[in-house]
Amino acid sequence: MPELPEVETVRRALAPVLEGRTLVRVVARRPDLRFPLPEDFGQRLTGRRVRAVRRRAKFLLIEIDDGTVLVSHLGMSGSYRIHQGDKPPLEKHEHIILLTDEGTEIRYNDPRRFGFMDLVDGGQLADYPMLKNMGPEPLDDAFDxxxxxxxxxxxxxxxxxxxxxxxxxxxxxxxxxxxxxxxxxxxxxxxxxxxxxxxxxxxxxxxxxxxxxxxxxxxxxxxxxxxxxxxxxxxxxxxxxxxxxxxxxxxxxxxxxxxxxxxxxxxxxxxxxxxxxxxx
Missing domain, CATH: 1.10.8.50 (Helicase, Ruva Protein; domain 3)
Structure with missing residues (x-):
């Protein structure tokens, strides 16, 4: 399972192509990953602008301009691919597709489907079950x-x-x-x-x-x-x-x-x- 360094590596790659960009198309090619995707997942994200890409523990937190946070966990085999210019054919396990107004395509691939995505009200993020009891971030100065x-x-x-x-x-x-x-x-x-x-x-x-x-x-x-x-x-x-x-x-x-x-x-x-x- 990806640990903090792997998730932080993904965050650092996604941030430059997502932050400040508008999602012109979001496609879920199946209704579920580990858990069912939120209702109207693609529609709720399409047309929205990404404010920031953050990380908490092993979770990616993609902040949207309407206050929603896309919470993403990679599970055992989840990964993101960034495609600019000519796009290769879609692969079988590329389940989620994000297309930005700049023409960049981000694909989420997860053969085992142990990862998940959820849409959470940013104001309720601290109480989100997967995050609310988390300890300190080990790279924070406060962790000594x-x-x-x-x-x-x-x-x-x-x-x-x-x-x-x-x-x-x-x-x-x-x-x-x-x-x-x-x-x-x-x-x-x-x-x-x-x-x-x-x-x-x-x-x-x-x-x-x-x-x-x-x-x-x-x-x-x-x-x-x-x-x-x-x-x-x-x-x-x-x-x-x-x-x-x-x-x-x-x-x-x-x-x-x-x-x-x-x-x-x-x-x-x-x-x-x-x-x-x-x-x-």
Whole structure:
């Protein structure tokens, strides 16, 4: 599933071609994605001007001039493609088509249809069920060691599970939690409440650095993620631990045949990768 860097990469690509533009045609080629599309979806957007393209956690928020917000979640396989000039033939899984007054066509493609789109009154966005209990944005200045310490107080779950809880911090997923914990030298098994003070102050910069580097690399393409220009992301080539079971971690000179290298365990039904010697 796309995590914060992948969604932010999409947002940065969509903003220049959508912001300030009028949607002259909006076509839904099927009535549903993960959920049914809002009634009169295309008609409600056609003729409207896009004010801004924002992101909250793993959600795209496209603000429309009548106060409506188009909420878009990519699910497992959703992606946007931007076409200017000559347009290629429509593909089977290109379900939503947005055409701007500048002639740019934006297509939403989702083979598995785990993504969704909804139209929400901007004044009610804070109470939207998918967003209302979200934690802080990890790249905001307000997210610091003290804020993380407070969010983790009394939490007895492993720190890996706590960081995946979107009410603790918004937008993190399996890949970037694993990478941030490695950089911070913190075991994914450690109780969340114990990641306080100095440990929290070490972890927050690691989270921010991993996310910023991943965004700069266009995200990570392991299976479905593609940037709106069709290019894959490249951060997967810089993984320190994720998906590298049995390999040495960066900067490690241990005997992998003896230590086993990077370990893989299962936590809450998901794979966790870490170095048991460097992460405590």
């Amino acid at each position: 060691g003290a804020a993380l310490t407070a969010a983790l107080k009394n939490r007895q779950t492993p720190i890996k599970a706590a960081l995946l809880d979107q009410t603790v911090v918004a937008g993190l997923g399996n890949i970037y939690v694993a990478e941030a914990l490695f950089r911070a030298g913190i075991s994914p098994r450690r109780k969340a409440a114990s990641v306080a003070g100095v440990r929290a102050a070490r972890l927050v910069p690691a989270i921010k650095e991993v996310l910023q580097e991943a965004i700069a690399a266009g995200g990570s393409s392991i299976s479905d993620h593609r940037q709106p220009d069709g290019e894959p992301g490249y951060f997967q080539h810089r993984f320190a631990v994720y998906g590298r079971q049995g390999e040495p971690c960066p900067g490690c000179h241990c005997d992998v045949s003896r230590t086993g290298g990077i370990a893989r365990i299962t936590q809450s039904g998901r794979s966790t990768f870490y170095c048991s010697r460097r992460q405590r």
